[in-house]
Amino acid sequence: MSNKTLAILKPDCIRKNLIGKVISHIQEAGFKILAMKMVKLTPDAAKGFYEVHKDRPFFNDLITYMTSGPCVPIVLEKDNAVEEFRKLIGATDPAKAEEGTIRKLYADNIQENIIHGSDSNENAIKEIAYFFSRKELIEINGWNN
Ligand code: CMP
DSSP states (O other), rough: OEEEEEEEEEEEHTTOOOOOHHHHHHHHHTEEEEEEOOOOOHHHHHHHHHHHTTTTTTHHHHHHHSSSSEEEEEEEHHHHHHHHHHHHHHOSGGGGGOOTTTTHHOOOSSSOEEEEEEESSSHHHHHHHHSSHHHHHHHHTTTOO
16 A cells, blocks of 8 residues: 555635546556545535644634635555655745755645645545545556455
8 A cells, every 4th residue: 555645626626627647646646536526515524624723823724725616536556655755845835845846846835735635644544535446446556455
């Protein structure tokens, strides 16, 4: 499992018509797309996903933002996927992100930062299961093997 991670193209990415550009960056960096869909999160679904941040001052704004339009969760595969993907997207705050990273190129601010990437292998497993059923994943790439 250490070769998989979950990306989410966030509502600002979709609003800015950047789905294609961002996916190009991801594919050019050598990630394989194993599953992808467009979803509109309910407040409860967004709260569940970001449970770990529930006591942070930005939590309510984060839920408003993440439910403001559709998102595109994507299951990605590459060796050392979690770490490699976090390098590709850059720091949470685009002002602090390295040149050439997805957030540096396209994000507006620390909240509206275009894209999510799992922060550990353990969370990648949980986050993938949050958006994709076993059946969807098995059908694509022998997920259950
Ligand atoms: P991500 O790291 O994908 O998941 C948590 C999200 O919370 C983060 O992206 C931002 O969208 C948001 N976030 C994190 N830190 C802050 C902050 N200090 N202020 C506002 N939003 C934040």
